Amino acid sequence: xxxxxxxxxxxxxxxxxxxxxxxxxxxxxxxxxxxxxxxxxxxxxxxxxxxxxxxxxxxxxxxxxxxxxxxxxxxxxxxxxxxxxxxxxxxxxxxxxxxxxxxxxxxxxxxxxxxx
Amino acid sequence: xxxxxxxxxxxxxxxxxxxxxxxxxxxxxxxxxxxxxxxxxxxxxxxxxxxxxxxxxxxxxxxxxxxxxxxxxxxxxxxxxxxxxxxxxxxxxxxxxxxxxxxxxxxxxx
Numbered sequence: 001x002x003x004x005x006x007x008x009x010x011x012x013x014x015x016x017x018x019x020x021x022x023x024x025x026x027x028x029x030x031x032x033x034x035x036x037x038x039x040x041x042x043x044x045x046x047x048x049x050x051x052x053x054x055x056x057x058x059x060x061x062x063x064x065x066x067x068x069x070x071x072x073x074x075x076x077x078x079x080x081x082x083x084x085x086x087x088x089x090x091x092x093x094x095x096x097x098x099x100x101x102x103x104x105x106x107x108x109x110x111x112x113x114x115x116x
Numbered sequence: 117x118x119x120x121x122x123x124x125x126x127x128x129x130x131x132x133x134x135x136x137x138x139x140x141x142x143x144x145x146x147x148x149x150x151x152x153x154x155x156x157x158x159x160x161x162x163x164x165x166x167x168x169x170x171x172x173x174x175x176x177x178x179x180x181x182x183x184x185x186x187x188x189x190x191x192x193x194x195x196x197x198x199x200x201x202x203x204x205x206x207x208x209x210x211x212x213x214x215x216x217x218x219x220x221x222x223x224x225x226x
Binding site (some may be wrong): 040041042043045048058067090103104106107108109110112 | 120136147149151156158159160161164166204206208211212213214215216217219
């Protein structure tokens with residue numbers, strides 16, 4: 001596998017379910033990100049991890065819980081979601097901002113989440 | 117707070133025509149990215165612009181950056197159907213976060 005991978009690619013869940021999204025990067029990066037992409041809205045940054053430490057939580061509701069066990073893996077744990085949380089969730093990775101000339105982010109294919 | 121505005125948000129073009137997408141941003145930055153997204157797919161990096169006056173070209177697309185005007189342009193030359201996609205600009209703020217524009221949905225008609 002190369003680049004940034006995400007699983008599952010599609011997920012349908014009820015509001016009382018608990019599920020997790022997984023992201024893995026094979027680029028040797030140390031910064032990882034979760035974004036939410038809803039219809040007709042700009043991409044919204046949710047969380048940032050640098051060297052496994054969370055450095056950004058963009059006022060995300062607590063029903064989204066990220067986890068970064070190492071620099072290559074990032075999870076997004078979901079519980080008691082609302083229908084308005086239905087969206088495409090994208091993971092990205094980059095070299096950390098301070099260490100990178102251009103901080104270019106590479107995106108995974110996304111998980112299409114539907115909350116019923 | 118950094119704001120990024122793209123226009124137009126929707127663009128319908130005929131094949132063979134030229135057009136420009138504009139990206140304005142509100143605070144100082146010297147790093148700007150253009151991404152392409154096909155329906156149901158992820159974002160693909162097109163250009164990385166790192167300095168004032170930077171110009172990059174790939175095929176029928178050319179991107180430029182004017183940091184003094186806080187403006188980037190993505191110029192499409194002799195459009196073809198394969199260029200139909202949504203194009204995003206994204207600007208790096210002082211905290212190394214990327215702020216994205218809303219995207220421009222480009223449709224190239226035969």
